[in-house]
Amino acid sequence: MPRPARADFPPPELITTSDALDAVCARLRREAFVTVDTEFMRERTYWPELCVVQLAGTAEVVVVDALAPGIDLAPLGALLADPAVTKVFHAARQDVEIFLLLFDAVPRPLFDTQVAAMVGGFGDQAGYDTLVAALTGGHIDKAHRFSDWSARPLSPAQIAYAAADVTHLRGVYERLMARLEKEGRSAWVAEEMGALAEPATYRADPETAWERLRARSNNRRFLGLLRAIAAWREREAQRVNIPRQRLLKDETLLEIAATAPRTAEDLLRARGVGRGFAEGKQGAALLAVIEAAAALPEDALPELPRAREGARPSPALVALLKVLLAAKCEQHDVAPKLVASSEEIDRLAAEEQPDIPPLHGWRHDLFGADALALKSGRIALSTEGKRIKLLRLG
Secondary structure, three states, X not given: OOOOOOOOOOOOEEEOOHHHHHHHHHHHOOOOEEEEEEEEXXXXXXXXXXXXXXXXOOXXXXXXXXOOOOOOOHHHHHHHHOOOOEEEEOOOHHHHHHHHHHHOOOOOOEEEHHHHHHHOOOOOOOOHHHHHHHHHOOOOOOOOOOOOOOOOOOOHHHHHHHHHHHHHHHHHHHHHHHHHHHOOOHHHHHHHHHHHOOXXXXXXXXXXXXXXXXXXXXXXXXXXHHHHHHHHHHHHHHHHOOOHHHHOOHHHHHHHHHHOOXXXXXXXXXXXXXXXXXXXXXXXXXXXXXXXXXXXXXXXXXXXXXXXXXXXXXXXXXXXXHHHHHHHHHHHOOOHHHHOOHHHHHHHHHOOOOOOHHHOHHHHHHHHHXXXXXXXXXXXXXXXXXXXXXXXXX
């Protein structure tokens, strides 16, 4: 039997039947919060294949074999949907995506310790092992991080590794909450969790897939072709359940959009396109998409990004705003990446008052208000010892 990761927990229980899962979920629904993690495989598929779910309550931890023959995961869905039980994750996005696909709902209420740690002064994307060590003094064994979680039976070492994540996570959550409440930042974290609870956060829109490629072109016809073939790739990868890059690589999409092939032979000239693809059903479908995109009228093509306020942002002003951001985040012990991105700083420098996250909610109070004041000449930056100091100018 695997040893418990924490001395105050019993050994983890492996759940392989619907009845056992129903019983444990019924018990966990009486808890104030439950820590949750998953192990999955995605190297060969578009959709993640759920293999294991780990759950921990006050005094028990279970490892649910999601691939056990005949197991019904409906009780898990009911637990994740129970509004009386907070579901605690670390770096929740991939886990939540899996549950959204499985149960068509985001776990609610949801708490992500990685996001909370960024608010609480642990830097950008704080690693789980770092948080465990800093907040609980525990240690995470990484030996089985890259296990084949689809292989059966699960080994005692795999079960122990899986269970350790959710047992240590309870201590991380409790200490983070105490720290955030002491510093008056619970409302900040609640604001961040609101975005994580939106299903749209996890659902890829094929029609916007081309934007991830960041093509550097002002040719709207090229961008229209790229939009069409990127959307086709996304839908086709979903349909056949293979990674999008295995279907066609990004650089191949860019080349196809640039050359606009009309025949299978033309398509075959693109790097990474094999004869079987070019001459098969997928090649024919892609050529039809290209033909339709090439025939689009001008007003149906993607719009180019509008020039912000008629001019590029001043590099000096951008640099000054980044200094202010660093100073405010150092003062409040918050990760700068969580407060404002580089793109948002550029917009803040170029536009009078853009509609961006740094000018709303807690970010506005921490940084945005002073950023606008700096732009309008109402504050200046100086130094005091080894720190930046704000000077109010009236």
